[in-house]
Amino acid sequence: MKKKWYDYLWIASLLYLILGFFNILFAWLGLLCFFIPLIISVVQKNKGYCNRYCGRGQLFSLVGGRFGLSRKKDIPKWMKSKWFRYGFLIFFFAMFFLMLWNTYLVFSGATGLKQTVTLLWTFKLPWHWAYHGTILHPGVAQFAFGFYSVMLTSTILGFVTMILFKPRSWCVYCPMGTMTQLICKARNKE
Amino acid sequence: MVNVKRKQRKAFVSTEQCVACGCCVKVCPLHAISVPKGITAVVDITKCVGCGKCAKECPASVIEIQEVQP
Numbered sequence: 001m002k003k004k005w006y007d008y009l010w011i012a013s014l015l016y017l018i019l020g021f022f023n024i025l026f027a028w029l030g031l032l033c034f035f036i037p038l039i040i041s042v043v044q045k046n047k048g049y050c051n052r053y054c055g056r057g058q059l060f061s062l063v064g065g066r067f068g069l070s071r072k073k074d075i076p077k078w079m080k081s082k083w084f085r086y087g088f089l090i091f092f093f094a095m096f097f098l099m100l101w102n103t104y105l106v107f108s109g110a111t112g113l114k115q116t117v118t119l120l121w122t123f124k125l126p127w128h129w130a131y132h133g134t135i136l137h138p139g140v141a142q143f144a145f146g147f148y149s150v151m152l153t154s155t156i157l158g159f160v161t162m163i164l165f166k167p168r169s170w171c172v173y174c175p176m177g178t179m180t181q182l183i184c185k186a187r188n189k190e
Numbered sequence: 191m192v193n194v195k196r197k198q199r200k201a202f203v204s205t206e207q208c209v210a211c212g213c214c215v216k217v218c219p220l221h222a223i224s225v226p227k228g229i230t231a232v233v234d235i236t237k238c239v240g241c242g243k244c245a246k247e248c249p250a251s252v253i254e255i256q257e258v259q260p
Binding site: 052165181 | 250252
């Protein structure tokens, strides 16, 4: 099959992760991966983002499939069950709102900017080299640190399940995928 | 001459468990599979030849190749 422009979006996903090592403010671009799938599912009533444009999925296909960095075993039953998928979505949302709350605290002046990237919601890594100050409010940087933590954590989880199971195992429990599928169910019922 | 009818093989999606990621769509050589409404993958039985590429690709392993009577 002839490759289309959107078959190269994995480059954008990879670039995003790399840019976060140099300037954390690039993390804001990650909002595109949040809003585009939602807009597509609401307007077009399909999962066009997952099906075509998801750069992260393409990256996993490439590394796990083409480069063979995957055991290609079946994912355990519980990981594809509804309760795990919806549970992970809720957990992800909770962590996301916690991140927004921390951003709010910095904006309000209650706390200072923390130049760390939190991996797996637990491990705080120093990340000061990627912040060189901004003319904007420090809260803008706090959001970037928080959002990059979300993106890096989910990428790591995705890579772990890619190695253990099939390349795109992340797609099974991806919160955005679960959410857009729910939106499609609701939108197509009308 | 004896008319031997061979059993055909087709892909079947477990629709309840499908996450509609579309990995199967990309690998189908006959474009027999699609995710029309973002809820589940749908196989066009008339086009499917049961090669099993989609079943192998499916990250949730919810596609099965089954024999059907022609």
